[in-house]
Amino acid sequence: MLYALKIAIRYLTASKAQTALLVLGVAVGVFIFVFMSALIGGLADFILSRTVGDISHVTIKAEDAEPAILISPEGHVLAVTEKGRMRTATLAEAATWIPLIEAVRGVVAVSPQITGAGFLTRGAQVAQVSVTGLEPGRESAILNLDGYMVEGAARLGSGLVVLGQRLADDLSLGLGQTLRLQSSGGVSTMLTLSGIFQTGNGMIDSSSVFVSLPTARTLFAMPQGVTRIEIKLADLNAADATALRIRGLTGLDVVPWTDGAEQLKEALNAQAQTGYFLKSFALITIVIGVASALLLSTYRRRPEIGIMRAMGAGRGFVVVVFVTQGALIGLLGGLMGAGLGYLALLPFPSREAFRPGTLPMDITQGSYGLAITLTVLGAILASILPARAAARVDPVTAISQ
Amino acid sequence: MSALVRVEGLVKTFGSGEAATRVLRGLSLTLQAGELTALLGPSGSGKSTLLTILGTLMKPTAGSHSMLGTDLVAADDRALTLFRNLHIGFVFQFHNLLPDFTALENVVFPTAVREGRETAAARTRGRELLARMGLAERIDFPTANLSGGQKQRVAVARALMNRPELVLADEPTGNLDRAAAMQVMALISEINRDEGTTFLISTHDEKIASLCRRQVVVGDGVVTG
Numbered sequence A: 001m002l003y004a005l006k007i008a009i010r011y012l013t014a015s016k017a018q019t020a021l022l023v024l025g026v027a028v029g030v031f032i033f034v035f036m037s038a039l040i041g042g043l044a045d046f047i048l049s050r051t052v053g054d055i056s057h058v059t060i061k062a063e064d065a066e067p068a069i070l071i072s073p074e075g076h077v078l079a080v081t082e083k084g085r086m087r088t089a090t091l092a093e094a095a096t097w098i099p100l101i102e103a104v105r106g107v108v109a110v111s112p113q114i115t116g117a118g119f120l121t122r123g124a125q126v127a128q129v130s131v132t133g134l135e136p137g138r139e140s141a142i143l144n145l146d147g148y149m150v151e152g153a154a155r156l157g158s159g160l161v162v163l164g165q166r167l168a169d170d171l172s173l174g175l176g177q178t179l180r181l182q183s184s185g186g187v188s189t190m191l192t193l194s195g196i197f198q199t200g201n202g203m204i205d206s207s208s209v210f211v212s213l214p215t216a217r218t219l220f221a222m223p224q225g226v227t228r229i230e231i232k233l234a235d236l237n238a239a240d241a242t243a244l245r246i247r248g249l250t251g252l253d254v255v256p257w258t259d260g261a262e263q264l265k266e267a268l269n270a271q272a273q274t275g276y277f278l279k280s281f282a283l284i285t286i287v288i289g290v291a292s293a294l295l296l297s298t299y300r301r302r303p304e305i306g307i308m309r310a311m312g313a314g315r316g317f318v319v320v321v322f323v324t325q326g327a328l329i330g331l332l333g334g335l336m337g338a339g340l341g342y343l344a345l346l347p348f349p350s351r352e353a354f355r356p357g358t359l360p361m362d363i364t365q366g367s368y369g370l371a372i373t374l375t376v377l378g379a380i381l382a383s384i385l386p387a388r389a390a391a392r393v394d395p396v397t398a399i400s401q
Numbered sequence B: 001m002s003a004l005v006r007v008e009g010l011v012k013t014f015g016s017g018e019a020a021t022r023v024l025r026g027l028s029l030t031l032q033a034g035e036l037t038a039l040l041g042p043s044g045s046g047k048s049t050l051l052t053i054l055g056t057l058m059k060p061t062a063g064s065h066s067m068l069g070t071d072l073v074a075a076d077d078r079a080l081t082l083f084r085n086l087h088i089g090f091v092f093q094f095h096n097l098l099p100d101f102t103a104l105e106n107v108v109f110p111t112a113v114r115e116g117r118e119t120a121a122a123r124t125r126g127r128e129l130l131a132r133m134g135l136a137e138r139i140d141f142p143t144a145n146l147s148g149g150q151k152q153r154v155a156v157a158r159a160l161m162n163r164p165e166l167v168l169a170d171e172p173t174g175n176l177d178r179a180a181a182m183q184v185m186a187l188i189s190e191i192n193r194d195e196g197t198t199f200l201i202s203t204h205d206e207k208i209a210s211l212c213r214r215q216v217v218v219g220d221g222v223v224t225g
Ligand SMILES: Nc1ncnc2c1ncn2[C@@H]1O[C@H](COP(=O)(O)OP(=O)(O)OP(=O)(O)O)[C@@H](O)[C@H]1O
Pocket: B014, B015, B021, B023, B041, B042, B043, B044, B045, B046, B047, B048, B049, B050
């Protein structure tokens, strides 16, 4: 209906100030929508990167061998294999799994590790530490060790150890010093301190030490295999699906980060709900604003509608004229609001360059297309009532008014 | 001449019960094709009501109404809308033109609304009609800037746009001074003579009525003369 469009545009341009105000009102609603999307999205990403950005997104753990029980057909227990006191569970075939896991879509890094407990001794001082053996070359695959180094280097090699600032302070350690690391299994070795990091995480900074995988093999008497494989994903939210896929592929015990992160998920969910709530209000405001403005215009133009009806315009034509006005207002307001929202988000630092203390706005999560689409749909919805009122105008009374 | 429009036993009652107003009380009237008729009668006698029914904008309470052999009492809104568009032109006293459109846009409206767009052919006819109404200089004028007489001439041009058989004019000169009123009437007479378009014009002005070949007087809801 080209002609209905022409008339709709004419009506909108006939009262420019009024239309401009209406479009501006819609744009403000869309602006709020875009701003909220960017804020809620950015905040969620920020919180996630702060909490789980440095941890494994998907972890494969060596299954603790459960006591195996052999039961006779009559129900008697014939034999029980006791759970080993020492580590019995290993991912012996790790070497074959890793290329397979690396090929899974969405996997950005894979880190085979040997973990265990140990004691760090320097002179008379002793500290209990958790030891992680990392494959040289993959030191920063999961925890970004490289990025957190304050002294020395993250690079691990045979006879080297890297540990946190707090632990170094506690034991008054300096780069290049030699210390003794004894594993819970009793194996001990002399290591040289080659790097000190500070992650901001108290646990890691005060009790974690990193050695190379070969060193860990010696310490934990594990000539082959690993105790866990940590996997980092491109998309945090894909952890559940990816874990399932890897489990299907390898048959191993694969755990996504979301297991046991219920509180975090609840908090993020509540935050998202708040966002939906505010965005819905922005949309409702738009719908009410457009509906009332168009209803007013319908009333003001009653005589004209009467004339058009007398001249042979059908009810459908009148409906299209008013719905088109609504759609145009929605489109203009939507484009303007989304544009203004984008401009307003430009000064905020990008996700990578984010500084604490400001709002973690993410310009890429403005939901611009969704905002415009929903606004146009909302405005069309809003114009249905006025359009129907217009179509019902009785030409006789309208013209004789 | 053949009968173009026929109404018989037309009754129109507004409201119901105690408050009911019987405006038309069994009115019968036939308009022959090509007639130029004045509709006279005191204020409140039902002239506008009759024109509205003849224009298919309102249905009678009782009675028959046919035009061009079509029973218009039985037709539905959609059919009447198309019928109006094709066969009937209107000129009203007030609220005649679409204020946000130019003279030409107003004139081509009846054709454009049916065809879905303003065609070049429609514009050409619109221009011709406006020129014929002495408004060649005002074609692209916003109607808000036209004088009262000019507006009514644009309205006449628009009423003629779809070459209707019948044009209904409700006090078309009611708001105009004598000179402007005479100009509009002269144009109507000219169109009636040249094209054979049937006109029914309600008026309180004897002078205007005397320019028409036939006079119909309404009183007490029926034709009295
Ligand atoms: N919608 C309506 N509801 C109730 N009464 C109405 C309605 N329309 C018209 N009337 C009444 O019908 C009567 C005839 O009105 P109408 O407008 O047809 O008269 P008219 O002859 O055109 O008068 P005028 O010369 O003043 O224009 C009047 O008494 C009027 O009050």
